[in-house]
Amino acid sequence: MKIAILGAEGTGKTLLSQALVQALRSIENSSLLVPDVLHEWCTLHGRTPNSHDHAAMATEQTRRVHASLPTDALVVDSPSLMTAVYSDLLFHDDSLYADALQHQRRFDLTLLTGLDLDWVPDRPERPGLPWREPFDARLRQVLLANALSHTVVYGAGQVRVQRALQAIAHHRDSQIAPLDADQPPWQWSCEKCSDATCEHHIFTGRLKIGNT
Helix, strand or coil, X not given: XXXXXXXXXXXXXXXXXXXXXXXXXXXXXXXXXXXXXXXXXXXXXXXCCCHHHHHHHHHHHHHHHHHCCCCCEEEEECXXXXXXXXXXXXXXCCCCHHHHHHHXXXXXXXXXXXXXXXXXXXXXXXXXXXXXXXXXXXXXXXXXXXXXXXXEECCCCHHHHHHHHHHHHHHHCCCCCCCCCCCCCCCCCCCCCCCHHHHHHHHHHHHHHHCC
């Protein structure tokens, strides 16, 4: 099973990917992680990519997926569709979409990390990203416009991991142990909406409900 983890900057993609692989190892015979090439690139070069850097990164991300050893569960942190959206928003270059969308269709399940986590910069070369919500909105538009089904996962820490496992279980028509009784019920994403502001209202509404 191939699982793609997508989401805007600072929404917990890498933490979820790593924790999900560990959790799946107690369920599957084997599970592997394909790390985020963009994260590695920024760490290595100490800067964000220029427009001409994105194509090579997208190609490398896809190559690593294809080169992965056979496994029961392959979790991919930020497949090439992420790079295509970055290139589109930052440099108005949509040339990476064709290959990225073709690659994205090969995943069995796509998990989209929600905007409920506060953004905390993890590298000094990223002082601030005011376009986090625009990126989220554009990513959802691309997924919906190309009929790529996805599930949004919310929550921090183990709650988010458990909800990701529930999405996997739903996909396989199997059962995973439910959340604790004091946790809010898990829900599928709204497939009709790509408005990040709408999602923010939904999430804050849940918080208000929880505090009543």
